[in-house]
Amino acid sequence: xxxxxxxxxxxxxxxxxxxxxxxxxxxxxxxxxxxxxxxxxxxxxxxxxxxxxxxxxxxxxxxxxxxxxxxxxxxxxxxxxxxxxxxxxxxxxxxxxxxxxxxxxxxxxxxxxxxxxxxxxxxxxxxxxxxxxxxxxxxxxxxxxxxxxxxxxxxxxxxxxxxxxxxxxxxxxxxxxxxxxxxxxxxxxxxxxxxxxxxxxxxxxxxxxxxxxxxxxxxxxxxxxxxxxxxxxxxxxxxxxxxxxxxxxxxxxxxxxxxxxx
Numbered sequence: 001x002x003x004x005x006x007x008x009x010x011x012x013x014x015x016x017x018x019x020x021x022x023x024x025x026x027x028x029x030x031x032x033x034x035x036x037x038x039x040x041x042x043x044x045x046x047x048x049x050x051x052x053x054x055x056x057x058x059x060x061x062x063x064x065x066x067x068x069x070x071x072x073x074x075x076x077x078x079x080x081x082x083x084x085x086x087x088x089x090x091x092x093x094x095x096x097x098x099x100x101x102x103x104x105x106x107x108x109x110x111x112x113x114x115x116x117x118x119x120x121x122x123x124x125x126x127x128x129x130x131x132x133x134x135x136x137x138x139x140x141x142x143x144x145x146x147x148x149x150x151x152x153x154x155x156x157x158x159x160x161x162x163x164x165x166x167x168x169x170x171x172x173x174x175x176x177x178x179x180x181x182x183x184x185x186x187x188x189x190x191x192x193x194x195x196x197x198x199x200x201x202x203x204x205x206x207x208x209x210x211x212x213x214x215x216x217x218x219x220x221x222x223x224x225x226x227x228x229x230x231x232x233x234x235x236x237x238x239x240x241x242x243x244x245x246x247x248x249x250x251x252x253x254x255x256x257x258x259x260x261x262x
Contacts, residue, residue, distance in 0.1 A: 004029035009232030071105020106143030
């Protein structure tokens with residue numbers, strides 16, 4: 001199992017410090033939140049992108065994903081969504097990241113309409129992503145929080161450059177058993193995001209193992225070489241404990257859960 005953490009847990013932290021944390025706490029990769037309030041976003045110049053690459057190269061840490069905010073099923077014209085998605089794919093290519101994260105964002109539309117919109121846009125983006133050597137991953141989130149919902153869209157697209165990102169909190173909130181989530185997502189799965197919370201009503205992030213999410217049951221479904229990323233939502237919960245002080249214990253907890261069963 002290869003471990004990463006998301007910079008959502010360290011809002012605004014300079015890239016040099018992000019890399020230092022990964023090295024010091026034994027993580028192999030980082031998921032970069034791509035937003036204008038963060039150090040990495042599509043507005044970076046080529047020189048700035050090269051500097052980010054050099055920082056990660058120096059630390060021997062992989063950039064797993066550029067985590068964008070495209071909403072593939074959102075209402076409106078396709079072209080603005082496709083343009084934003086292309087910018088994220090190009091950023092990922094320039095940084096050497098293997099993935100771009102997108103959300104469903106279907107809102108309260110009819111599910112069939114949202115599915116069709118997301119599938120159409122992702123299919124349109126797929127050839128360009130393939131040319132850039134990048135995979136676009138649709139996250140289990142918001143309008144499509146169940147694995148079955150994301151699998152419907154990704155399966156319809158049927159392109160190797162379009163996959164799924166399994167956020168275990170959202171499939172749990174959808175009432176989906178981990179084995180069922182994995183069964184439908186496995187043919188498309190890029191990697192897994194883990195986290196922990198106190199309950200369905202109280203979703204402030206906790207240290208891994210301190211909450212109710214079925215971490216072991218999820219990890220038990222994965223292949224030994226899978227990527228697992230800790231998405232600690234500090235950005236949305238500023239009162240939560242600081243992530244750097246939790247990283248080592250979180251790593252150890254995941255490795256214990258993911259160890260081969262005797």
